[in-house]
Amino acid sequence: MLVETAVKPARPTRPGTSLTSEQAERVRRVRRSGAYILLAISSAVFLLPFLWMVTTSLKSDAANLAFPPQWLPDSFNFDNYLKGWTGSLPFNRFLLNTIVITALSMAGNLISCILPAYAFARLRARAAGVMFAALLATMMIPREITLVPKFVMFSKLGWVDTYLPLIVPEFFGVALYIFLLRQFFTTIPQELIDAARIDGASELRILWSVMLPLAKPAIAAICLFSFVANWNQYLENSIYLRSMEKITLAQGLGMFNGQYVTQYNQMMAVALVSMLPILIIFFLAQKTFIRGVTLTGIAGR
Amino acid sequence: MTAVSVPTPLARREARRFHLFVSPWVVGFVLFSAGPILAAIVLSFIQWNLLQAPKWVGFANYVRMVNDPEFWESIGNTVEYGLGSVALGVTFTFLLALLLNQPLRFQGLFRTVMYLPSVVSGLATALLWLNILHPDYGLINKVLASFGIQGPGWLASQEWAIPGLVLMSVWGAGNTIVIYLAGLQGIPRTLYEAAEIDGAGWWRRFWSVTVPMMSPVIFFNVVTGFIAALQSYVLILVMTEGGPGNATMVLGLYIYRHAFVYFDMGYAATLSWAMFVLVIAVTAIQFSLAGRWVHYEFK
Numbered sequence: 351m352l353v354e355t356a357v358k359p360a361r362p363t364r365p366g367t368s369l370t371s372e373q374a375e376r377v378r379r380v381r382r383s384g385a386y387i388l389l390a391i392s393s394a395v396f397l398l399p400f401l402w403m404v405t406t407s408l409k410s411d412a413a414n415l416a417f418p419p420q421w422l423p424d425s426f427n428f429d430n431y432l433k434g435w436t437g438s439l440p441f442n443r444f445l446l447n448t449i450v451i452t453a454l455s456m457a458g459n460l461i462s463c464i465l466p467a468y469a470f471a472r473l474r475a476r477a478a479g480v481m482f483a484a485l486l487a488t489m490m491i492p493r494e495i496t497l498v499p500k501f502v503m504f505s506k507l508g509w510v511d512t513y514l515p516l517i518v519p520e521f522f523g524v525a526l527y528i529f530l531l532r533q534f535f536t537t538i539p540q541e542l543i544d545a546a547r548i549d550g551a552s553e554l555r556i557l558w559s560v561m562l563p564l565a566k567p568a569i570a571a572i573c574l575f576s577f578v579a580n581w582n583q584y585l586e587n588s589i590y591l592r593s594m595e596k597i598t599l600a601q602g603l604g605m606f607n608g609q610y611v612t613q614y615n616q617m618m619a620v621a622l623v624s625m626l627p628i629l630i631i632f633f634l635a636q637k638t639f640i641r642g643v644t645l646t647g648i649a650g651r
Numbered sequence: 652m653t654a655v656s657v658p659t660p661l662a663r664r665e666a667r668r669f670h671l672f673v674s675p676w677v678v679g680f681v682l683f684s685a686g687p688i689l690a691a692i693v694l695s696f697i698q699w700n701l702l703q704a705p706k707w708v709g710f711a712n713y714v715r716m717v718n719d720p721e722f723w724e725s726i727g728n729t730v731e732y733g734l735g736s737v738a739l740g741v742t743f744t745f746l747l748a749l750l751l752n753q754p755l756r757f758q759g760l761f762r763t764v765m766y767l768p769s770v771v772s773g774l775a776t777a778l779l780w781l782n783i784l785h786p787d788y789g790l791i792n793k794v795l796a797s798f799g800i801q802g803p804g805w806l807a808s809q810e811w812a813i814p815g816l817v818l819m820s821v822w823g824a825g826n827t828i829v830i831y832l833a834g835l836q837g838i839p840r841t842l843y844e845a846a847e848i849d850g851a852g853w854w855r856r857f858w859s860v861t862v863p864m865m866s867p868v869i870f871f872n873v874v875t876g877f878i879a880a881l882q883s884y885v886l887i888l889v890m891t892e893g894g895p896g897n898a899t900m901v902l903g904l905y906i907y908r909h910a911f912v913y914f915d916m917g918y919a920a921t922l923s924w925a926m927f928v929l930v931i932a933v934t935a936i937q938f939s940l941a942g943r944w945v946h947y948e949f950k
Contacts, residue, residue, distance in 0.1 A: 381853075385753050392747060393764045396822065399779050400767065402790060406782075462675040469672035473665050481673060488684045490878065490934070495923045498910050499687035499694060505701070522679025553668055578770060585885050589911060603778070604889065617778060628770050 407431070407619035414615045427615065431623060434616030441620060443595055444602040451516055451587075451598060452580040458520035459527055459576040460569070466523055467531035468557050472543065488525045501589060511592045516583070520576075527572045534568035535561055578628055599624040694920035701914050712921035722922065724897050725905040726929065728813060732901055733880040733933070735817035740824045741872055748831030749861075762832070769825030777889040780819045781806070791818075806891055812898040816887060820880070827872050834868030835861075863946040870937070870945045877933050881926065902926050 406414070407430055409423040435441045469475075470482055504515040538561060546556045562569065584600040591597045597605075603621055658666070695712055699705040716722050751762050768776070783790045784805035792802030805815040838861065846856045862869075884903030887893070893900035893908070906926065910919035 389761050465672040466676040469669045473669035475666035475669035495691050496687035498919050499690035519683045523676030
């Protein structure tokens with residue numbers, strides 16, 4: 351209502367109401383094509399860097415070094431993909447490492463977030479309020495604060511240059527995902543749960559047979575969040591992983607940058623390949639994903 | 652929440668179950684959040700390079716920080732980057748979300764395209780934007796040149812380095828767009844119909860229905876956007892390493908450098924407390940201003 355008062359009340363009435371239906375239709379059509387034009391322009395802005403990435407990845411070495419640089423490749427050099435991937439850096443190994451870390455982290459996130467989320471949404475206990483506040487607080491704390499002590503802790507444990515610092519914490523809950531799932535669980539009608547209880551179902555049974563099937567979009571969203579986050583994880587990986595046979599795709603790209611500063615064609619080829627799995631998963635699960643994210647919006651209110 | 656003075660066996664069983672179910676998170680909270688936070692407090696009073704024995708130095712790290720001109724410079728850069736990326740990001744993505752919410756053909760395709768950059772690995776984004784922002788052959792300056800405008804040096808110049816990074820942050824703000832979309836879909840159609848009957852035009856409906864109804868979502872994006880912006884530095888680390896000069900040395904990067912390049916763990920912990928205070932202060936300011944413009948349906 352405050353915004354309402356901030357608007358000048360003496361705004362003249364728009365001509366919209368006094369138009370004939372024919373004129374109104376014409377106004378609508380003009381407005382709609384305006385929207386298409388704006389969307390097309392902004393889509394181009396968002397897509398242009400991608401197209402440029404693709405064309406760069408297809409350039410010959412000579413075209414890559416040409417000055418001024420060419421927009422389009424002189425010839426289509428698909429072998430950049432092969433050269434970049436199988437060059438001096440073992441990208442097959444990096445891919446395998448990334449898959450292992452991502453898969454284990456995702457599994458850990460799912461196992462460790464569903465149970466607490468269900469508890470926060472559906473079970474009463476005196477400490478619940480305080481614990482939930484603590485959960486939210488961990489989302490606000492900059493990760494730099496815990497980065498140093500965690501590094502010290504993991505190096506004392508002898509976990510540096512192993513996957514353990516990247517995987518083990520994922521099995522102990524992620525505040526953001528617990529919060530998201532909890533919001534979703536609270537929207538499921540109590541009657542369904544009561545009915546299951548009357549049928550003598552245990553809590554775990556209710557969670558498995560009633561809540562999880564209904565929470566599929568949220569679970570899918572968390573899988574995707576977790577996948578993208580772990581696949582692209584750069585900072586923590588580069589802190590903990592040191593030896594060449596253990597590092598991940600994101601790190602490999604970084605080394606690539608250092609070694610072949612001028613060979614953008616191969617660099618872009620490898621970058622595109624390494625983001626391919628995410629793109630495929632995103633396209634396949636797009637609808638579920640957007641619906642899942644809808645919850646984040648609700649959670650933020 | 653109902654305060655149960657004499658817990659019934661049923662309530663006690665429910666509470667036991669609650670504690671059992673939240674236990675994975677509680678263990679994680681103690682080990683990976685609360686524990687490290689307490690350790691970080693202790694660490695800030697210690698001088699330690701991980702090799703020699705830690706040395707208790709009292710408030711020396713804090714005194715050093717207050718007298719460290721580079722620290723203040725990094726605070727300035729962090730705030731500049733935060734204000735820039737939030738101001739530009741929040742308004743631009745809101746307008747995009749309004750467009751994407753129109754019932755138009757190819758809606759799903761447009762939405763996917765705008766979301767795409769958020770899926771790109773951070774490092775690929777960094778490499779890409781190093782080229783887009785290149786002073787001579789970068790995409791932006793080439794487009795500007797075709798209009799006869801001489802583009803700035805972007806990451807190569809002291810004044811334009813942060814604005815360049817801000818542009819990149821808006822490009823990757825797909826999450827913000829999707830959260831706005833979710834909010835827009837949640838506005839009841841009846842409000843627009845009522846406004847239309849009252850003769851409100853498009854602009855009036857926007858200001859009197861859309862903006863107030865969306866204000867909690869805008870607020871959410873501003874708050875989380877600031878928190879993310881004040882903490883971000885990974886892309887900056889890859890792209891500029893803080894340069895040219897110290898132009899893009901943000902606080903997160905400064906902390907990273909002291910912890911993992913100089914192995915000055917105590918000072919790094921002290922700096923991370925400064926970041927914590929900065930984030931809390933900015934968030935608190937926003938919450939105190941929220942009452943003036945954020946509209947809630949239920950007070």
